[in-house]
Amino acid sequence: MELDDVRDDLTDVLISKEQIAGKIGELARRIERDYDDQRPLLVGVLKGAVMVMADLARELRIHIDMDWMAVSSYGAGTKSSGVVRILKDLDTDLTGRHVLIVEDIIDSGLTLSWLLQNLERRGAASVRICALLRKPDAAKVDVHVEYLGFDIPNEFVVGYGLDYAERYRNLKGVAVLAPHVYE
Numbered sequence: 001m002e003l004d005d006v007r008d009d010l011t012d013v014l015i016s017k018e019q020i021a022g023k024i025g026e027l028a029r030r031i032e033r034d035y036d037d038q039r040p041l042l043v044g045v046l047k048g049a050v051m052v053m054a055d056l057a058r059e060l061r062i063h064i065d066m067d068w069m070a071v072s073s074y075g076a077g078t079k080s081s082g083v084v085r086i087l088k089d090l091d092t093d094l095t096g097r098h099v100l101i102v103e104d105i106i107d108s109g110l111t112l113s114w115l116l117q118n119l120e121r122r123g124a125a126s127v128r129i130c131a132l133l134r135k136p137d138a139a140k141v142d143v144h145v146e147y148l149g150f151d152i153p154n155e156f157v158v159g160y161g162l163d164y165a166e167r168y169r170n171l172k173g174v175a176v177l178a179p180h181v182y183e
């Protein structure tokens, strides 16, 4: 779906599909150079990372493996509680593997901070992060991102995997959700 198809639900358009494609290409070139014949394991975090993973993986001209995790925060009902529960774990043994976590967004940073530690304890040779978006002004913890797409303002965004109540994930670009949609 195009951003224009739901233009009334959006305020600022932040990133177009062309900008996303260009950036994913740039990130892919860097990842190819860095990993070369190491056959990294790309770990996508469901569900938001599905679009980034699908496009990044196809852009890479090296051999990779792909696996998926589903995690959920709980406690006080907020997703940024920092307490993370694994809903679906990896099928892959990480011993000696070069792991690249693929995410759509770093907001508070709590999800990735937890995930990074969790995967590092499994004996991987390396664990790095690739994230399309980051909100620097929302950070509650510092997370080192090796491959970053865009820094964006601290506003609620949708599209390209990012949802509001499970909607808008299939938008081709990223935009700020208009307050009238959730108020």
Ligand SMILES: O=P(O)(O)OC[C@H]1O[C@H](OP(=O)(O)OP(=O)(O)O)[C@H](O)[C@@H]1O
Binding pocket: 045, 046, 047, 048, 049, 071, 072, 073, 079, 080, 103, 104, 105, 106, 107, 108, 109, 110, 111, 112, 162, 163
């Ligand atoms: O930096 P944080 O504040 O932890 O937020 C980032 C996380 O939140 C979103 O996922 P969510 O838990 O909403 O699930 P989803 O991917 O299924 O939408 C997003 O996809 C990241 O995984």
Ligand code: HPA
Binding pocket: 105, 107, 155, 156, 157, 158, 162, 163, 164
């Ligand atoms: O801005 C956002 N939009 C949608 N999902 C999210 N998960 C963390 N931040 C966001």
Ligand SMILES: [Mg+2]
Binding pocket: 045, 046, 047, 048, 049
């Ligand atoms: Mg997610």
